[in-house]
Amino acid sequence: MLKGAGAAGLAGLAGCTGGGGSDTLEVLHGWTGGDGADAADALFSAFEDEHSDIDFNENPIGGGGNENLDQTVANRLQGGNPPSSFAGWPGANLEQYGDAVGDIESEVWDEAGLKEAHVQEAVELCEYNDGFSAVPLGSHRLNDLFYNVGVLEDAGVDPESIDSADALIDALDAVESETDATPFAFSLAPWCILQTWAQTMLGEHGYEAYTNFIDGNGDEAAVRDTFEKLEQILGYINSDAASVDFTEVNQDIMSGDAAFIHQGNWAAGAYLSPDRDLTYGEDWDAIRYPGTEDYYTLHIDSFIYPSDNPTPEDTATWLQFVGSEEAQVAFNQYKGSIPTLTDVSTDEFNPYLTDTIDDFDNAAEKPPTLAHGLAVDTSTQADLEDVLNNNFADPYDVDGATSGFMDSV
Known part of the structure; x- marks a missing residue:
């Protein structure tokens, strides 16, 4: 979708990220065990089926509570070797990265119409530094x-x-x-x-x-x-x-x-x-x-955009995909979470997840985790x-x- 936006949009994206020399879209995540391996496989398989022209490297980092993933990301960002994107939590969690995460409001959120398509809580949590630095993938309930x-x-x-x-x-x-x-x-x-x-x-x-x-x-x-x-x-x-x-x-x-x-x-x-x-x-x-x-x-899974991005065009394509119905259905039906999209088919979701969707819609309050x-x-x-x-x-x-x-x- 981004490729159809024209050279001006791509030039703007490269200018805001600092560019990069790699041709491989590298995505880091922590879903290696029983709480997400099937969901990750479904997500990345769906992306590769839709974007077979992109050289893609899924890089799983094991460890409970994202601890190993977070340390790997911190080391990569501090060392000037950022991945194309990484799984992480939005909201206050984004503050730790400072200027190491960039703004993808125009190239991803506006281009794909995500502001209108996702629940307001998820939209607000992905805002950072007067722009957007993440795209929500699904919502978890902690209670x-x-x-x-x-x-x-x-x-x-x-x-x-x-x-x-x-x-x-x-x-x-x-x-x-x-x-x-x-x-x-x-x-x-x-x-x-x-x-x-x-x-x-x-x-x-x-x-x-x-x-x-x-x-x-x-x-x-x-x-x-x-x-x-x-x-x-x-x-x-x-x-x-x-x-x-x-x-x-x-x-x-x-x-x-x-x-x-x-x-x-x-x-x-x-x-x-x-x-x-x-x-x-x-x-x-x-x-x-x-x-x-x-x-x-409320808890949100998202993918985050490093500012000094090695593959800005392909990363924007990836993040637009993360916010799409195809990605959110593929991932959440196995992860135990629900889409943050407001209008999505629930045909692939089991009764537990459809019950969770109903609870989300009718909750009196949604306190953050x-x-x-x-x-x-x-x-x-x-x-x-x-x-x-x-x-x-x-x-x-x-x-x-x-x-x-x-x-x-």
Whole structure:
């Protein structure tokens, strides 16, 4: 599509990026495991089918929570060797890159009509430095509590009755006493603790208390109470939580060795894999994290545009594709996420994802995720994770964690 825009548009793009000498479109991403490998394969295969004339190099960087990917990107940008594009989170997360990310408003957003085609939340999160530096690929919900249907039946637990942290603790206790399954599958990685803390805060104290905390005006009593509730919940986790990542413990939900897991709905990407024989509503299911039933805790996957771009024309073609219906259907149907396009066919989506789309459309509030760069900048997020690593990853120091969180924001 960009090639039809004419030489003037391409000259403008090259001028704003600084150009580059490579002929290969190199795209970095972190989807190498059970939470996204199938989705990535579908996305990149669809692009190569449509743009076989482009020399394309998909470069996957493994590691939980995008940690290895983020470090690789930082090294490449600081070393003056940027990729053509990389998967990352928009919103406050973009601030860490400074001028290392460029503006693609004219060449991508305006050229492909993306501003009108995508939900407003995604559009706003991709804005940066009075322009646009990213294109959204899909939306994740952070306030899902997934469970194994059979384990809850064996424990005599009605998931629809779990409407508070106390009710969740009662359910976890029932699983522990009535079954051999782990009540709450968990990884003690700081980002995993942070995202579950955030949903506990939101569920126990509401949207205003959560957003006040993000803005630096948090109620210390609410922060403390959230840590006290979370300490009780984490009393029911797997004994190897300090040494495993979330993809490993998610296997226990699928095998029936664990009852509950809290993750973003990328966890459902593993359940939806064509390689697994799992049925939504029969083998696995989900409720909203207790107390967040009216909310959709928002997270966005996107692809970002480095300013000193080695392949500006082909990168613009790639990013226009990322924002298209073909890309968003190919990726999200396997990732456990939903398109950010407002008008897209749901024929390829399973009932869980169509339910999620309905929930997005009807949510009373869409608070941004705290653990993935949308709510706070990366420096503040790192400070929060340091507090958890030092004070709340067994042993659990509620006082230290509370004061550390208040200071961090």
